[in-house]
Amino acid sequence: MNIAIIGASGKSGQKIMAEALQRGHTVTAIVRTAGKITDKSVSVLEKDLFDLTAADLAPFDAVVDAFSASPGHEKDHQTSLAHLADILSGNQQTRLLVVGGAGSLYVDEQLTLQVIDTPDFPDAYKPTASNMRDAYLALKTRNDVNWTYFSPSAMFIPDAPRTGSYTLGKDRLLINSAGESTIGYADYATAMVDEIEQGQHIRQRFTAVAR
Template sequence: MKIAIIGASGKQGNMILKEAGTRGFEVTAIVRDKTKITDAVTIVEKDLFQLTAADLKQYDVVVDAFNAPPGKEELHQSALAHLTKIFEELPSVRLIVVGGAASLFVDPDKKVRLLDTENFPKEYYPTASNMAEAFKKLQQSSIQWTFLSPAAYFDYAGKRTGSYKLGADNLIENAAGESYISYADYAIALVDEIEKKAHIRKRFTVVGEKA
């Protein structure tokens, strides 16, 4: 299987790249600066907004691990809109998006999102709201998308346990009552989804235990 990872030099993108490489996939890193990739993979040096259908048609799955810099959070919307337009020309290629937790619901009726709650950190709101809006528009598309939301506490330094629990559109917790996932275990869940194809045109979420 041929996998391309947009933003493969970022923290999560690089962990997904490494995890996919251990499964025997043919992995390509799509980055703006090829010097940031030290892994033994094929590298395409190109900005996300310059990508075309011709660039991506050879892959079975493309992972979108793009992360907008501070002050440019709207790029979460425009970047995913650009990719959605490309994938309308690529009906046989899957797009899997590294999503955010803030658009997950916190009530059974699915009316209140995490970002709508009173104690949601204001400093994260620009990123959260733009990612949530991008997700809403993705849901309206006809492409083969999957959106994976992490737990509320997304821990880069967390251990790779190899264990996780899946949810759907609601924020979920582990046995300790925590909404937690390490970057490493998130990468495992995402690559498992590449293999299992269990959430076509669906969003799901993942929670893990602290090691």
């Protein structure tokens, strides 16, 4: 498949890019600084996310949004995702897959209490989590885009080894057999590329936890 990764030089973007390349997909890294991509097998589009156009994304089967807003600019999570949805509106061939947040997952069976609203949720993470939640809620209303929103577990670990094993869920925070809600970036990338290949969550949110 022909896959574009926005933010391919970031921690999650790098892992998703490596997983896609390992499986033989064609990958284009969309980054603001081309020099950050050193793999010569990867095409590079040096462009700011907010400058991307419908024509830029039209050639791809899937566009992975691994954008990460800088501190103080957390609202960019909302505006960036809205921009991507707008330029992909009506495009039935290109999927938009979002590296999302865990804050909007629910912790109860009735789906009334989200992670971000639990008493122990750190205040320092609330600006990011709340803006990611609002971005997701806006995306949920879009029937003109083939979107998929992928929330990680509560603990999203950059350097955890790849196991290739995970359990999927939808809107509830998952806990594994060890009583932990955790997944490494590498296993998250595995699940993301599995979703790109299999298309099981069109216009849906899903989540994954390490087994």
